[in-house]
Amino acid sequence: MRIIFALVLLLPIFTCSAGVTQWIDFNLDNGHVxxxxxxxxxxxxxxxxxxxxxxxxxxxxISKHDLTFDEGSFIRVKGAFGIEKRPTRRNIPIQYFGLExxxxxxxxxxxxxxxxxxxxxxxxxxxxxxxFDYPNKKMRMIDRDSIDVQKFKNIVAQSQKxxxxxxxxxxxxxxxxxWLLLDTGNTGGMVVDRNxxxxxxxxxxxxxxxxxxxxxxxxVNTDHFTIPSLKxxxxxxxxxxxTIPGKGSNSYLESQFEQIGTRIKGxxxxxxxxxxxxxxxxxxxxxxxxxVHIGLPEA
Numbered sequence: 582m583r584i585i586f587a588l589v590l591l592l593p594i595f596t597c598s599a600g601v602t603q604w605i606d607f608n609l610d611n612g613h614v615x616x617x618x619x620x621x622x623x624x625x626x627x628x629x630x631x632x633x634x635x636x637x638x639x640x641x642x643i644s645k646h647d648l649t650f651d652e653g654s655f656i657r658v659k660g661a662f663g664i665e666k667r668p669t670r671r672n673i674p675i676q677y678f679g680l681e682x683x684x685x686x687x688x689x690x691x692x693x694x695x696x697x698x699x700x701x702x703x704x705x706x707x708x709x710x711x712x713f714d715y716p717n718k719k720m721r722m723i724d725r726d727s728i729d730v731q732k733f734k735n736i737v738a739q740s741q742k743x744x745x746x747x748x749x750x751x752x753x754x755x756x757x758x759x760w761l762l763l764d765t766g767n768t769g770g771m772v773v774d775r776n777x778x779x780x781x782x783x784x785x786x787x788x789x790x791x792x793x794x795x796x797x798x799x800x801v802n803t804d805h806f807t808i809p810s811l812k813x814x815x816x817x818x819x820x821x822x823x824t825i826p827g828k829g830s831n832s833y834l835e836s837q838f839e840q841i842g843t844r845i846k847g848x849x850x851x852x853x854x855x856x857x858x859x860x861x862x863x864x865x866x867x868x869x870x871x872x873v874h875i876g877l878p879e880a
Contacts (some may be wrong), residue, residue, distance in 0.1 A: 582768075598743075600724025602678065606856070607720050612768030612856030614713065614720070618677040621648060625698030627677065629720075631866060632764030632853055633702030634744055638670060638682055639692035653686055675699065678722075700766070703745055708866035710801060713765065714878045715860045730867040733874045736814030740871030741850060746848050747866055749873060752812030757781065759851045763866070763873065767855025769812075770822035775804075778825045779850045783808055793823060802827030813858060814875035822857050 608615040608626065615626040620638070623646055635658070642648075653669035656857040674682045685706075692700055710730055737750035747763045749769075759781075761771065778784050787806035794803040804827055807820050865874040 586721065592828050593637065594602075600727035602721045602723075603842060604714070604719045607718055609715075609718055612860070613697075613763050615697070616677060616720075618675055619858065620675050620698045622674075622676075624697070625697055627675075627699040628692065628697055628766060629705070630700055630702050630764070630766030631706055631868065632762050632766045633700060633853075634746065635688045635690075635700070635702050636686070636704050637688040637690040637692065637693070637700040637702070638673060639695060639697050639699065640689055641691070641693070641695035642697070643689070646696040650687075656688065658688060658690070680799070701749055702868075703868070707745065710865065710867045713801045713859070713864045715856075715864070716860060716878050725869065728867075730865055730874055733865075734880065735868055736873050736875050738871055738873040739848070740869070741848065746871060747855065747868055747871060748848065749814075751854060753781065753808075754810065762799040762850055762853040763859075763864075764853040764855045765859065767853045768857075769824050769855050770857035771808075771852055771854050772824045773852030775825045775828070775830075778823065781808075783823065791827065801830040813854075814873075816862075816875065818858065818861075820824050 586871045605616070607629075610626075614629045616629065618625060618627045618641070625642060638650075643650075650670040653671045655666050655668050658665055668689050670687045670689060671685045673687050675682060687699075690700070709727050710725055711720065711722055713720050738747060740746065741748045741762070748760050749763050750758050751761050752758050759773070759777065761773075783806065787808070790808045791802045792803050792805050794801060802810045804825050805822065807822055809817050810817055811821050812818075863876045863878040865876070869872070874876060
């Protein structure tokens, strides 16, 4: 992938004398942003996922450490490629960034290796403005009273009605655009529905490769290809990777982890944009306000 700097940009210096954490190193594991935490005094990692309505605990982590937590209600969870009924857990003690707290209504999900103890979604991000410096693998959180991202935003963005998740307007040649979920939990470039790819005319020109993709609820056949370009805020990017469901496969691409029954009709979201695009930038997200700034990090 190549980035063309269509405009000369200077990253605004956000003056935050109070209400801002120090820069904190994070791990990048196959595109996932992971921070060290403790669950019930056990060292593990949390995946930070702006594309999730839910907080979730890994079934493999519970099994590995033979843990039991208070049972909550069952909820129906919509993943990218399927829907299943899942249990929740209550009163889960966690520690991160020097803070101690308890989480309730934490969904039990499959999150890969047992070292991925937790996934933190909307409940985590709605409390702060979050900055992800992908190239330098660090992040920080800023109190919303200390910064007004709306003054600096350089991409059309908003909070999706019902889910509250950040969605951004992505531009394409011939004045076309798509609204996509800005998803730090997605490890690819773009994931869109097959009908969207057909509508955009991508399959007529692309060299498609078949593969498989694991969602939260199932493994499905997928097709993979690249598109010539897209516009991400003020930046134009070339040769962007795209994944679509294979023929006959279902997809639910508003969110990777979404609770059924919480959605209010809002702007139509036609896919997600993830790590393969985000990895080049310093991303500032006001999750609650729905404002986003795309910038270049310091060397």
